[in-house]
Amino acid sequence: MNKKRSGMINNVLTYGACLIGSIFVLVPVLWMVSTSLKTEPETFAIPPRWIPETVTLDSYRAMWVDYPFLYYFRNSIIVTLAAVAISVSISCLTGYGVTRFRFKGKESFLGFVLLTQMFPSVMLLVPYYKVLNTYGLNNTLIGLGLVYISFTVPFCSWMMVGYFKTVPLELDEAAIIDGCSRWQAFTRITLPIVIPGVSSSAIYAFVTCWNEYMFANLLMADEKLKTVSVGIAELNGYYKIMWNDLMASSVVASIPLVIGFIFLQKYFIGGLTAGAVKS
Amino acid sequence: MKTKSHKQEQFQPSKMSLSELTPYLFIFPVLLLLVMLVVYPLSYGVYISFFDTDLGKNWSFAGFRNYLVIFTQDNFLKNIWVTFKFAFLVVAGHFVIGILLGLALNQKKRGTTVFRTILVLPWLFPDVVIALIFKWLANPMYGLFNSFLLEHGLIEKQISWLGSTQWAFAVVVLVCIWKGYPMVLVNVLAALQSVSSDILEAARVDGANAVQLLFRIILPAIKPVLATTVILDVVWWFKHYTIVELLTSGGPNSVTSIVSIGIYKEAFQYFKFGRAAAMAVVVFVICYLISKVFRKVLSDDE
Numbered sequence: 001m002n003k004k005r006s007g008m009i010n011n012v013l014t015y016g017a018c019l020i021g022s023i024f025v026l027v028p029v030l031w032m033v034s035t036s037l038k039t040e041p042e043t044f045a046i047p048p049r050w051i052p053e054t055v056t057l058d059s060y061r062a063m064w065v066d067y068p069f070l071y072y073f074r075n076s077i078i079v080t081l082a083a084v085a086i087s088v089s090i091s092c093l094t095g096y097g098v099t100r101f102r103f104k105g106k107e108s109f110l111g112f113v114l115l116t117q118m119f120p121s122v123m124l125l126v127p128y129y130k131v132l133n134t135y136g137l138n139n140t141l142i143g144l145g146l147v148y149i150s151f152t153v154p155f156c157s158w159m160m161v162g163y164f165k166t167v168p169l170e171l172d173e174a175a176i177i178d179g180c181s182r183w184q185a186f187t188r189i190t191l192p193i194v195i196p197g198v199s200s201s202a203i204y205a206f207v208t209c210w211n212e213y214m215f216a217n218l219l220m221a222d223e224k225l226k227t228v229s230v231g232i233a234e235l236n237g238y239y240k241i242m243w244n245d246l247m248a249s250s251v252v253a254s255i256p257l258v259i260g261f262i263f264l265q266k267y268f269i270g271g272l273t274a275g276a277v278k279s
Numbered sequence: 280m281k282t283k284s285h286k287q288e289q290f291q292p293s294k295m296s297l298s299e300l301t302p303y304l305f306i307f308p309v310l311l312l313l314v315m316l317v318v319y320p321l322s323y324g325v326y327i328s329f330f331d332t333d334l335g336k337n338w339s340f341a342g343f344r345n346y347l348v349i350f351t352q353d354n355f356l357k358n359i360w361v362t363f364k365f366a367f368l369v370v371a372g373h374f375v376i377g378i379l380l381g382l383a384l385n386q387k388k389r390g391t392t393v394f395r396t397i398l399v400l401p402w403l404f405p406d407v408v409i410a411l412i413f414k415w416l417a418n419p420m421y422g423l424f425n426s427f428l429l430e431h432g433l434i435e436k437q438i439s440w441l442g443s444t445q446w447a448f449a450v451v452v453l454v455c456i457w458k459g460y461p462m463v464l465v466n467v468l469a470a471l472q473s474v475s476s477d478i479l480e481a482a483r484v485d486g487a488n489a490v491q492l493l494f495r496i497i498l499p500a501i502k503p504v505l506a507t508t509v510i511l512d513v514v515w516w517f518k519h520y521t522i523v524e525l526l527t528s529g530g531p532n533s534v535t536s537i538v539s540i541g542i543y544k545e546a547f548q549y550f551k552f553g554r555a556a557a558m559a560v561v562v563f564v565i566c567y568l569i570s571k572v573f574r575k576v577l578s579d580d581e
């Protein structure tokens with residue numbers, strides 16, 4: 001009897017917490033979607049309506065036609081994919097190197113990676129502005145990509161070290177005895193096993209780069225080189241803010257992340273944790 | 280860790296003959312990039328902080344004057360104070376919500392997978408998008424908040440949430456809590472996997488109630504993960520910029536002027552690059568000290 005009651009209380013508390021949390025999460029998200037489907041007069045209707053009387057996709061058309069979002073998306077995709085590919089692949093090399101070999105300076109190297117993860121990015125604001133200017137990389141996608149790599153490499157390396165640690169050394173040993181070179185042992189034996197780790201570092205890096213605003217806003221002055229984040233923030237600067245267009249571009253900017261996450265979340269939740277617990 | 284390095288020792292000698300250089304080749308790309316892209320700019324930032332400069336032709340050595348100036352201006356000190364308040368409240372919010380929802384989701388009841396996906400969503404939305412959604416929700420004229428509160432008679436007239444010194448700080452903190460708790464939630468969920476159900480069952484049989492279970496067994500068991508998470512989270516939000524910049528730009532009347540916004544303005548609005556660099560160095564030192572202190576406090580009995 002008593003057990004039954006405490007079980008029920010537990011159920012109520014569990015679902016209650018989940019439900020309240022979900023409401024707080026979903027109201028802003030659904031409001032964004034609802035606004036993005038409205039006409040201009042309905043966007044500014046008083047009182048606001050949840051379900052628009054006339055549902056229109058005009059804002060989704062306008063963002064490509066009236067605003068330069070085609071460029072913004074192209075730039076974001078190029079910079080993000082390049083930064084993710086580079087930082088994840090070199091992080092894998094580091095993870096392998098650190099866990100498979102004993103060498104002088106290993107501990108100091110790991111300490112160094114950890115330290116670079118802690119500095120505040122705002123500290124790089126002024127120096128990067130100047131350094132990129134000096135090398136003519138201001139206002140270029142390459143310059144921005146370099147900045148993003150510097151943000152993602154430390155954490156990705158740290159995560160990959162955690163993952164490679166979980167793979168038994170005997171596997172490499174066996175492969176090498178069977179005639180694999182060191183490089184083959186890495187690419188054919190060890191790397192395939194840590195694919196979950198690779199995908200969670202990649203998600204982390206992707207989200208970080210795709211969402212970055214401060215540096216992109218500072219470094220990219222050319223209209224055609226701005227990223228999605230900067231483009232959306234700019235809509236907020238107009239004299240009259242077209243909230244329906246702004247929300248439509250927000251929905252489109254968020255979709256890749258949400259879909260990617262839903263597909264990869266099995267890896268991710270398990271994956272992030274392997275890194276977190278190990279560290 | 281111990282056993283692994285032992286295995287490496289047995290395994291290593293035959294390999295070393297291949298090439299002593301191999302391990303360095305593997306870590307070289309990361310090392311090179313970190314030196315080029317982090318160490319060099321950071322050192323350059325420290326260098327700039329000792330100059331009065333426009334980053335162009337004019338560089339006049341200032342010694343410690345920039346540091347002296349920022350510490351005697353009450354602007355910077357006020358920014359630091361606001362940032363401490365901000366980071367403390369935001370991180371506290373993340374942990375309360377993250378732990379509560381983590382405990383709820385860990386029960387693996389029916390439907391928790393769906394809830395888990397929903398509850399992690401805020402982490403995925405870009406900062407810019409989140410800031411603007413909430414700016415729209417809090418719009419005094421057309422926003423959902425005011426309309427809801429007016430309709431239910433909770434407020435008398437429209438409130439300008441982000442424009443009033445009374446509310447702006449609280450709203451900014453709440454938005455940042457909304458954005459950041461999933462990170463804590465995910466880490467808590469991960470850590471809870473390591474709490475064995477046998478121990479919980481044993482404690483229950485011995486008559487422990489839910490509160491005792493939480494504070495005596497569950498929280499101590501996940502403490503190492505919480506310690507890492509709290510350090511990352513504090514440092515992360517101490518240097519935050521985007522959401523606050525887009526919501527209030529540090530206003531009204533500087534109630535939300537966190538230090539990153541201060542640095543950005545000092546550099547790119549007032550063009551005092553040396554001073555901005557000095558502020559950044561101070562923030563770095565603070566972040567470093569915070570992580571040191573937390574590590575010390577949280578790892579005492581590991």
